[in-house]
Amino acid sequence: MLIDRAEDLTVSSAGPLELSPTLLTFLSSTRERLLAALSAGAPVYGVNTGMGAMSKRRLDDAEQRVHQRNLLLGRAVGGAPWLPYAEARAVVLARLRTFLTGDAGVSAELCQQLVALLNSGYIPAIPLEGAGSAGEIIPLAHAFGPLVGIGTVLDADGNLYPATESSFELGPKEGIALLAGVPGATGRVWLQVEPLERLMGRMGEVAAGALAVVGASRDPYDRRVGRGDELLAAEQARILQLAGSENSPGALQAPVSFRVAGQVVSHVRRTVVRLAEAVDRGVDGVTDSPAFLDGDFLGTAGFHGIDLAAHCDHVVAALTHAAEVSTARIHRLLDPAVTGLPAQLARVPGPQAGLVSVHKRAVATTHALRRLSLPAAIGAMETSNGQEDVQTFSWEAAGNLTTATRLAREVVAAELLVVHQAFALSERDIPAGLGDLHAAVRAVVPPIDEDRPLGVDLQAILDHVI
Template sequence: MINEPTELDPAGLEPIELAPALLERMAAVRAAALRTLESGYPVYGVNTGMGNLSKVRLSDAEQRVHQRNLLLGRAVGGPPWLSPEESRAVLIGRLKTFLTGDSAVSVGLIQQLVALINSGFTPAIPAEGAGSAGEIIPLAHATGPLLGIGWLLAPPIPADSASTGSTGSTGSTGSMGAGDAGHAGEAAAGSARGAGSMGASAGAGGIGGAAGAGGGMGGSTGAGAMGGALRPAAGLLPAFELGPKEGIALLAGTPGAAGRAALAVTKVRRLAERLTAVAAGAIAVVGANRDPYEPAAARGDDVLASEFALLRQLAGPEPEPRSLQAPVSFRVAGHVNAHVRRTAEQLDDAVDRAFKGVSDSPAYLDGDFVGTAGFHGIDLAAYCDHVTTALAHAAEVSTARLHRLLDPNVTGLTAQLAREPGPQAGLVAVHKRAVATTHQLRRLTLPTAISTAETSNGQEDVQTFSWEAVGNLAEAIRLTREVVACELLAVRQAFALSGRAIPPGLQDLIQAVDHVVPPIDADRPFGEDLTRLLTNVL
């Protein structure tokens, strides 16, 4: 039971139920806002046009259809679509902002939004193309299904596997073994964004590609043209009729970027754990000197001190290091991973500010409608960029360590970790995949917000592109996991070749690898092994 908007987690999968007292508060705000609107003074997007047309006053008849029209004319996006879990995070982000009362929407609209979240279906929301001061394009797609407009992604698992009205099926694809729930569909979701379809993560047990005419953007566009396994939104829920101010409320602010960023924080925290564990495995298997991780070397930095302690715990002691100094990529592992953790917490703070602050415009504040600039998501964009850069650096360091693991001078093992170097290539191509993936990551590190353009005939003359920033971060998470999988495969092979005892702190991880990856005695298609690691371990 949700009593306050702060209790809603965009990364959560549980069905949502709102407390009666919370709904009563929203009803009181709505009643007060409607009384304020009776005065007839201009309220942006309610009795006026939007953007450069805000000078146009609307007649009573025009106002009655205006709120619905706001969504119709702004749903200009197309594939690639967000993954189901990201789409759900957008909806929960919208709900969190509604429950502050700033939007002054009706209880009926709030309940309709909850019903969509709990349905097991998620809207087809474009992952790209949000070139506006805010998120009006993706939000038009996200909230159109409340009115029976637009398209839905097929559920990620068969509908009969979930209880009626449950949302537990929308993010995880079942048991992850030793891995983290929610990552099974992530690789598929990433490829879906790139390929313009839902790939494997949306079609299973769902609608296939057979969504036909009716209920779509204009009533005649087939799902195949929209790119993937979709169904029309019409018919899932009774179509909601928007009241005054409710259309613009659905499009206002940056709830989508905030919701997706909250989901990203959860994933980066999990990824940071794996980064540390795999780095510790590399440190242990090459017999690296543990001096760089001494507690005294973390003076003045609690995050770094915690990271050093975790590395020492996982890697175990090394009484006889192979050399006085390991390569830099080993020595800096603590600093690199501490930076990833630190940036994730900074982004989490920005998400908290986004949801606690005023993002609606016009917002209903202290009994009046106030035009705000809460749509300018520079805080979210900047910190998303920050985490993306931290992950790109972590991936570069991981790739460098992987290369060193192939070097007999560093490991004392066979060249390229092959059982029979020469006749066998070993893991050299695994490193090349990591190199290519890291190159992709570097291209994501261009600051997103430093690229403004005029729209709406100059009325909207700057943007932050926070939607794109969080999209870059989602892709950075996916790519960094690929690099970590490459290093993990090499770490496991190095342990197998060395005969070294696996430190107690790493035994669960290595056992999880052994459960899905057979011993490497000869060359084989290692891409299959990496996919198993990504699906079941990382």
């Protein structure tokens, strides 16, 4: 894939990647201007000075020659567990994307080294935990140490290897540029946007199936109810179209969990839209510090990832609420008073447990989501002798989002299995709009006529349907 401008590079960009001659010329031109500006000898943070509390210390020429590599060497204090392969690759992609704007003033050669890393089939071993600073200095030191022979790398199977010796040398400002901003959190969150969009689609479909199988009143989904909120109106209309518009006789009010699906899914959509916008700001905005803008070195606060961290927190809270509502519907679907079906959706209630334990798993998963919903951005602690006196923990917020997405998928899979079994025991037809979804479930889940380890069926749904 030929990259001609920064915007061409996305988290889904597949290799082999190549930077266009036009882009390389732009990077080289910016680099020349930066080196000319440095030659004036004015203090530039992290280039001819120390870092953090040591920023008042000027470096002599000999110190400057090794300083950029040492910035990576002295900050790689993390360890296992490591980021999964796809997440680590997304971190490198996000770093490269920010470099291609020219704000960092790094060389074309450094950008080509990042491309070579992305094309190699190996990724840096980046610690999953322990960022603990204003920004991401610790994980980024691990992410880019291998460029200069420091640290370890992983293959796609998770095997760990020492970084190979490298003849590449970081030039002035390139070490600090590799450690700047929040490309780690940005890349990790960037990777979750598409799975979240798929998950939201399934949430609406599964909720529509639950409405249909119990014959819940469609009044809450009437088009008039969405007045003043286009996103809600669209989600309500989609659920109604999937479930069908026919009300059951006497179905005046279903339990709340059946009535609020539109609000719940549209709220998740709203938070994900805002999260995606925050990612765009993270890859397109000025995050380098010092940034080289219009010939000037400017110290920035691009490392303060509150925008991204807060929107991660919002999505996690929205997913947690959605899981609570889904788990409540599962419980109602096991109740003959709501469905008119055999208790616990067992073929033979009593001797058979039915799907009661599927609900128990959803309860446990939802409880795990609740524990993640404490905002990551709360709890600043000082580091670097008070130079870094606040932080946002955006790295941890990104990790919470990744885990929350996985757990929310598990709850949706549980509800889908329960809805599928309810249709199997019901005289109701599966609505046409949900036919493909339930055909996909039938393809991987045999009929549930007696008790069996349903964890296997849930995993099949997760692997092939959700």
